[in-house]
Amino acid sequence: MREIPMYEPAKIEKKWQKIWADNKAFAATNDYSKPKYYTLIEFPYPSGQGLHVGHPRPYTALDIVARKKRMQGYNVLHPIGWDAFGLPTENYAIKNHVHPAEVTKKNIDHFRAQLQMLGFSFDYDREVDTTDPNYYKWTQWIFLQMFKRGLAYKSNMPVNWCTGCKCVLANEEVVDGVCERCGSPVVHRQQSQWMLKITAYAQKLLDGLDDVDFIDRVKISQRNWIGRSEGSEVDFQLEGTQDKLRVFTTRVDTLFGATYMVLSPEHPYIEKYKDQIKNYDALMEYRAAAQRKSDFERTEINKDKTGVEIDGLRAINPMTGKSIPIWISDYVLMTYGTGAIMAVPAHDERDWDFAKKFGLPIVEVVSGGKNVQEECYPDVATGTMVNSGFMNGMTVAEAKKAAIEYAIEHGFGERKINYKLRDWVFARQRYWGEPIPIVHCPKCGMVPLDEKDLPLLLPDIKNYEPTETGESPLSKITDWVNCKCPQCGGDAKRETDTMPQWAGSSWYFLRYCDPKNDMALAAKEALQYWMPVDWYNGGMEHTTLHLLYSRFWNQFLYDIGVSPVSEPYKKRTSHGMVLGTDGQKMSKSRGNVINPDEMVDLLGADAFRMYEMFMGAFDQAIPWSTTGAVGCRKFIERVWRLQGILTDDEGLSDDMKASVHATIKKVSEDFDGMKFNTAIAQMMTLVNELVKKGSVTRGEYKALLLLLNPVAPHVTEEIWEMNGFGAPIYTQPWPEYDEAAMVKDEVEIAIQINGKIRGRIMVPANLTREDADTLREHPDVVKAVGDKQIVKFIFVPGRLLNIVVK
């Protein structure tokens, strides 16, 4: 046993981090002739709290992938940056009277130091920062391109108003009726808003999913979010007027059963027919009550339907010609479909509840259910049309076709595809965001800034407080607001809203390809070479927000010839959350937050990284366990101590050959398949075998260190160097395995009688099903069978032998 020095992670980790930095070991090169690999993690929001133990999980996972791909000869782009605009920083700045830019800089420096402490192989030369004017210049540029093509527009819309942030939120940012960021209640409010027409890309965003390798959960969520539904739009004549009331329905077959209609309380016809409506005040009261509620409250009370009948306005069912009443109710949303529905209580649960409550007629048009007066019959798969004139006797499917054809022919309907996806509210009345590069001119209207005048810098101001009126703090800086119209040169005013935090993160993966370019958002050749991202990992919580937004921006940029690919991400995976030791989500209020700095002090970065990967399946939420993490530290020390039993043999010893090759295979495959925990378990098994054997050859040790390097990069480099194994591991090729070397002569298989284990025997490893009959003579088999009758003889090579007996 040789004397070996103590393992001191603090020392060797700093040493290797410096060597990597000094040698730019992980810089992606611009050698476009090499095969490339682009790994991407969601760049962090540099919050004041610094890194928590959740961050390093996906970061370590893709660091492993990046390091392995480099060793396999790829030119790897593994970048990092900062998604630094946003409310928490602004709120902190307001509270502490510091400029958000200063706060941001401090937070970024802290984050970078923490990431470096963990030894991630990021290419720090390609860092991007969304708050850097050289970066947001291009965010603004993309906005202008959208504006010029009508995809960015202003609209007076009911918007979500956060009572805490004094700010408008996207629908997607409202969680359970409260603001996703601050938790304050969200109410509805009418406001003129910048919108991005993501709905124009609904179908493309849907279609694009067919060609990408995203985990199923992500695809399903995005499909549901986009929510395509095929149906029809049908016009109902407003009785006594020239107007028609248009509805969207997926059940046009049930048109004969439409016994009343329901409008959203915000429907414009209520204003339009104000004079004709006798209970206008009651309607207004109902509408006001509905608007005071958030979406959440509006739906909370859904067990008990509410509504008011419009007195003085009725519609004609186009099929029956009958006059039917019109109601308003908050369960009909202005933001989906046409803001009005035809109600078929016999065959729609909500309509049935509503009709029962208000005593409205229920007419069966599809037979096959029970009495529709007692129970709704919404089944579309079975049933025959009744009470439906020319459609009687048809199936539902036939009636759907017949009804819409009839409607088209008679000019009161058309086929229509609807999406749940809504346009993206793209403005914030806040300071810390990208200024929207638009000027309001009394003569020319909304005028885009000239591209050569970008970036439009965020002015330096003292007071960032949101205004009580809901206007941006920028509106108070008159010498910034007042400007000349780029078109006519006359006096004009700047747009004072800023962009939401999602803007900068919607295209950062393109900037990484060429982050310092000031002529374009990135050079064509760079984009051509690096895009698409080969592997993007991020949280499930971003599936319907960031992931969809960034696909939208990239598709737009593809359409205008900027991005070379229509889909930006080839593969998308998602990591599970790291929970507190109590199995609950980590949060300050619960007091179960684990600090990564403390963990690195205790364990070293290598053991910390290893535990993050070993703790459980990568895609599942796992509680943190510090004692479990100590086990990883012990394993690393075990690897370290192998130096004490190192021999001079450069090869593999005969009895280890199969294990070493099997480990190379298992680790290689498991890293690619995100099964980091079982890859590490396999390496632990190998080390256990080596310790048991009592010696390790240089060849065996090298193989182990190469495999372990992506997980524990510092300690493996140190051992490699101490024992003169050659140039640093980061320059070494990934080990290859030899299938032939793994083959053993004999394997143990189980003998089962009627599926129950009755013994184990050794058989030649290459024994095939055809040759297995010889096993009938095997003494152990004969013994196990006894005097019973063999009915069936099933041999699974390398696994087991199952004999069915009577």
Place this chain on the structure above:
RNA sequence: GCGGGCGUGGCGGAAUGGCAGACGCGCCAGACUUAGGAUCUGGUGUCUAACGACGUAAGAGUUCAAGUCUCUUCGUCCGCACCA
């Protein structure tokens, strides 16, 4: 309510339909030690003195064989929210 996931020892978790519990934590015993919260060795699902039986939330089914596939139920987590 709809959609999706999950349910395996004391704990985290393994397991292309083919020997359930790999690997790690914890625990027990032993060795080496002045000492051990270091290291090494052995053990560790439940019941049983043992042979053996039972065992992957519960119940049924398919199969020579089910943690894995199908159905029902329960629990739990996540997403969505009256979507016409």
